[in-house]
Amino acid sequence: MANFYKDNKALQYHLRHPLMEKIVGMKERDYTQSQEFDYAPVDFDDAIDSYDKILEITGEITAETIAPNAESVDKEGPHHANGRVAYASKTQENLDVTRKAGLYGVSMPRKYGGLNLPNVTFSMMSEMIAQADAGFQNIWSLQSCIDTLFEAGDEDQFERYIPRVCNGETMSMDLTEPDAGSDLQSVMLKASQDEDGTWRLNGVKRFITNGDSDIHLVLARSEEGSKDGRGLSMFIYDKRNGGVIVRRIEDKMGIHGSPTCELVFKNAKAELCGSRRLGLIKYVMSLMNGARLGITAQSVGLCQAAYNEAIDYARSREQFGVAIINFPAVAEMLSNIKAKLDAARTILYETARFVDVYKIWEQISRERQLTPEERTEMKRYNRLADAFTPLSKASSSEYANQTAYDCIQIHGGSGFMRDYTCERLYRDARIMNIYEGTTQLQVVAAIRHVTTGTYLAQMKEYAEGQYSDEVAPLKARVDKMMAAYEEAVEKVKSYENPDYITFHARRMVEMAAWTIMSYLLCYDASREPELFMQSANVYVRYAEARLAANMKFINDFTPDETAIYNQE
Amino acid sequence: MSLNIVVLAKQVPDTRNVGKDAMKADGTINRAALPAIFNPEDLNALEQALQLKDAHPGSKITLVTMGLPRSAEMVRESLYRGGDDGVVLTDRPLGGADTLATSYSLAQTIRHLDKVDIIVGGRQAIDGDTAQVGPQIAEKLGLPQVTYAESVKVEDGIATIKRRIENGFETVTCPLPLVVTVNGSADACRPRNAKLIQKYKYAVTPSEKAQLSEDRQKLVESRPYLNIREWGVADIEADPNQIGMKGSPTKVKTVVNVVFQAKESKTIEGGDEAQLEGLVKELIADHIIG
Numbered sequence: 120m121a122n123f124y125k126d127n128k129a130l131q132y133h134l135r136h137p138l139m140e141k142i143v144g145m146k147e148r149d150y151t152q153s154q155e156f157d158y159a160p161v162d163f164d165d166a167i168d169s170y171d172k173i174l175e176i177t178g179e180i181t182a183e184t185i186a187p188n189a190e191s192v193d194k195e196g197p198h199h200a201n202g203r204v205a206y207a208s209k210t211q212e213n214l215d216v217t218r219k220a221g222l223y224g225v226s227m228p229r230k231y232g233g234l235n236l237p238n239v240t241f242s243m244m245s246e247m248i249a250q251a252d253a254g255f256q257n258i259w260s261l262q263s264c265i266d267t268l269f270e271a272g273d274e275d276q277f278e279r280y281i282p283r284v285c286n287g288e289t290m291s292m293d294l295t296e297p298d299a300g301s302d303l304q305s306v307m308l309k310a311s312q313d314e315d316g317t318w319r320l321n322g323v324k325r326f327i328t329n330g331d332s333d334i335h336l337v338l339a340r341s342e343e344g345s346k347d348g349r350g351l352s353m354f355i356y357d358k359r360n361g362g363v364i365v366r367r368i369e370d371k372m373g374i375h376g377s378p379t380c381e382l383v384f385k386n387a388k389a390e391l392c393g394s395r396r397l398g399l400i401k402y403v404m405s406l407m408n409g410a411r412l413g414i415t416a417q418s419v420g421l422c423q424a425a426y427n428e429a430i431d432y433a434r435s436r437e438q439f440g441v442a443i444i445n446f447p448a449v450a451e452m453l454s455n456i457k458a459k460l461d462a463a464r465t466i467l468y469e470t471a472r473f474v475d476v477y478k479i480w481e482q483i484s485r486e487r488q489l490t491p492e493e494r495t496e497m498k499r500y501n502r503l504a505d506a507f508t509p510l511s512k513a514s515s516s517e518y519a520n521q522t523a524y525d526c527i528q529i530h531g532g533s534g535f536m537r538d539y540t541c542e543r544l545y546r547d548a549r550i551m552n553i554y555e556g557t558t559q560l561q562v563v564a565a566i567r568h569v570t571t572g573t574y575l576a577q578m579k580e581y582a583e584g585q586y587s588d589e590v591a592p593l594k595a596r597v598d599k600m601m602a603a604y605e606e607a608v609e610k611v612k613s614y615e616n617p618d619y620i621t622f623h624a625r626r627m628v629e630m631a632a633w634t635i636m637s638y639l640l641c642y643d644a645s646r647e648p649e650l651f652m653q654s655a656n657v658y659v660r661y662a663e664a665r666l667a668a669n670m671k672f673i674n675d676f677t678p679d680e681t682a683i684y685n686q687e
Numbered sequence: 688m689s690l691n692i693v694v695l696a697k698q699v700p701d702t703r704n705v706g707k708d709a710m711k712a713d714g715t716i717n718r719a720a721l722p723a724i725f726n727p728e729d730l731n732a733l734e735q736a737l738q739l740k741d742a743h744p745g746s747k748i749t750l751v752t753m754g755l756p757r758s759a760e761m762v763r764e765s766l767y768r769g770g771d772d773g774v775v776l777t778d779r780p781l782g783g784a785d786t787l788a789t790s791y792s793l794a795q796t797i798r799h800l801d802k803v804d805i806i807v808g809g810r811q812a813i814d815g816d817t818a819q820v821g822p823q824i825a826e827k828l829g830l831p832q833v834t835y836a837e838s839v840k841v842e843d844g845i846a847t848i849k850r851r852i853e854n855g856f857e858t859v860t861c862p863l864p865l866v867v868t869v870n871g872s873a874d875a876c877r878p879r880n881a882k883l884i885q886k887y888k889y890a891v892t893p894s895e896k897a898q899l900s901e902d903r904q905k906l907v908e909s910r911p912y913l914n915i916r917e918w919g920v921a922d923i924e925a926d927p928n929q930i931g932m933k934g935s936p937t938k939v940k941t942v943v944n945v946v947f948q949a950k951e952s953k954t955i956e957g958g959d960e961a962q963l964e965g966l967v968k969e970l971i972a973d974h975i976i977g
Contacts, residue, residue: 157886169888176879220881
């Protein structure tokens with residue numbers, strides 16, 4: 120029986136990263152819950168064994184149910200009638216099976232019925248679900264909205280909403296509006312209070328993924344007369360209360376299983392979540408960071424699917440009497456797909472670990488006061504999580520597109536036909552570097568970590584790590600990439616011109632990403648050469664050449680030349 | 688009304704994925720080369736039991752399996768999906784049993800459980816394909832039986848069963864207690880559940896417990912639900928002459944490797960009625976059809 124977890128040694132490797140012992144120990148509060156909950160682990164080995172088993176369940180469901188359903192979901196898509204969404208029939212089956220397997224409320228504490236799993240494990244489940252059906256991953260992974268409710272809400276809200284999500288009720292984050300896409304400060308949906316204090320929502324939201332969900336987090340303007348982000352608050356809308364209809368669902372290029380809705384709020388009863396005015400500047404930022412990591416996992420899952428399709432085809436397709444995998448041009452494409460997959464995956468789990476350490480400290484800080492050392496560590500990981508989230512989202516979603524493109528190329532003319540899975544992957548991938556912030560906006564989020572040195576400091580830490588003798592020559596090349604990156608950044612900064620930094624931002628962020636992923640792959644290859652040596656070799660060469668190109672562009676450029684690119 | 692449900696299940700070699708090492712030179716199954724799995728139609732039966740439990744809260748599902756000690760895995764697979772406990776019937780004298788001895792041993796096991804309302808099992812196992820054990824258990828326990836079931840519902844002590852028959856379905860009713868054998872066309876079994884697998888992953892029989900570390904043994908001792916019953920001949924008070932080889936009148940004389948190949952072919956041209964009639968007659972005479 121196929122199993123996306125058992126068949127994937129890289130996932131099993133990342134689950135056993137040395138930092139996991141710390142993360143799991145923190146998440147389990149030193150394993151103090153096993154008396155109270157019969158499914159809580161008693162020690163680290165027990166916890167990892169449980170994660171393994173949960174991932175195995177997910178691996179079985181994804182390989183045996185969700186993946187085989189994907190083609191039918193893609194063709195059928197969701198239905199819209201009477202202001203409601205009905206999922207494609209196989210999407211409903213996917214929901215049923217994941218609910219029966221208990222794969223909801225994954226990150227939530229046990230006292231609300233959750234599984235209390237770290238983000239690393241959640242992201243692994245997310246990745247496998249995306250590998251099977253990227254559109255269904257949207258619906259499933261939106262359960263992570265509950266993390267924001269758990270951060271911003273109050274105990275009464277936790278008790279009312281978290282158990283429902285743990286039982287498989289779905290969520291959505293209602294942010295975008297017709298005139299507020301990337302610029303969420305312009306959100307207009309109006310929140311006003313009745314005399315008794317009840318909040319009511321009126322207005323329109325657009326492009327809402329899974330917009331007919333059970334529990335919505337809604338960004339709305341609570342401060343009358345305000346114009347910017349500080350007038351926005353976050354609300355919980357419970358579908359049981361009514362007041363929101365789905366006006367239409369979008370006819371999209373890909374991720375057909377995921378209904379994208381236009382919502383009309385008509386005096387919809389809602390409740391405030393967290394403090395007024397902090398909707399955008401605090402909670403939505405947290406929501407978006409979670410969602411971005413979700414898209415990173417989705418992108419990695421898509422890369423894995425593209426790699427599997429490409430290599431299967433290349434092995435079985437014969438031309439000129441030999442399997443096409445034997446042609447150097449095909450083999451190189453496959454090697455690059457695999458290297459990008461391994462690179463995207465290693466930065467995904469590095470980011471997930473940073474997010475875990477930071478978020479778990481934050482949760483513990485709500486239970487007790489942290490020591491100064493603990494606070495420092497929380498801040499450090501918060502910064503790393505902030506820096507790595509846009510980097511991994513941008514890299515992985517671009518790779519998803521590139522690998523899906525190459526996957527079709529390997530299929531040749533057959534890949535252009537709808538008969539092959541690669542065609543769906545190509546369409547599904549296209550949104551990944553757009554939604555939850557385009558790659559261009561990820562660069563905006565990442566650039567300050569270029570200029571303030573977060574990435575460089577982390578690279579230096581990687582440079583000082585232990586590597587095997589076999590990997591050492593490769594690692595030395597990455598050290599040179601780091602030096603080149605540092606030099607390029609200094610050169611751009613030396614003009615002391617913010618517009619000039621913006622002009623080269625993408626080039627510098629890419630250089631940071633390539634160098635960091637090269638270090639991470641060198642580390643992986645040191646620990647598990649059989650799994651990662653080839654990808655480390657391929658990726659470092661690829662990244663080195665790309666980095667040199669960006670370097671040349673920056674070196675040969677002067678600020679006055681930016682005018683070449685002016686557009687009216 | 689809550690129900691006491693027994694699920695009969697067998698651990699079988701996975702004959703669906705047969706490689707070239709699947710058979711030994713003497714024609715017997717090479718069990719080492721085939722992974723041991725939950726017999727597929729027994730999973731359909733387990734799902735029916737779980738649906739009955741969903742519909743009748745408080746019901747209890749006991750999985751009964753006979754086989755090697757490692758069959759305890761079958762009980763765990765049931766616990767991971769919502770089952771409540773189980774019995775592993777394992778003892779050397781029980782080995783080599785045919786369907787008669789197996790059904791006797793299982794019937795004896797069921798007699799030693801609390802009062803049972805409904806016994807469900809798969810129609811047949813993929814290793815033997817006899818479909819005899821379920822019906823024989825019903826006979827031995829003096830219970831009515833319904834075979835080829837696709838769904839089982841219970842209301843007011845009466846079971847309503849949808850049966851798969853040639854060209855369609857029939858719906859029958861039967862008072863409890865009864866034995867039901869479930870067809871592979873019934874609902875597929877639900878997946879293992881993330882919480883239940885964490886709760887029950889250390890569930891062990893006494894012989895398995897001995898293999899665990901001291902820490903884990905203590906854990907098992909502190910949690911009664913982690914102890915799976917492992918019964919032998921003495922526990923079920925079985926007649927030694929009715930179990931194992933001794934109780935099995937079926938004797939395998941020889942096992943022959945069958946290689947399918949067309950020895951000869953015959954082409955019949957045209958298609959008038961006389962020719963077709965001749966063809967059909969010939970096929971009947973050769974026992975190919977009819």
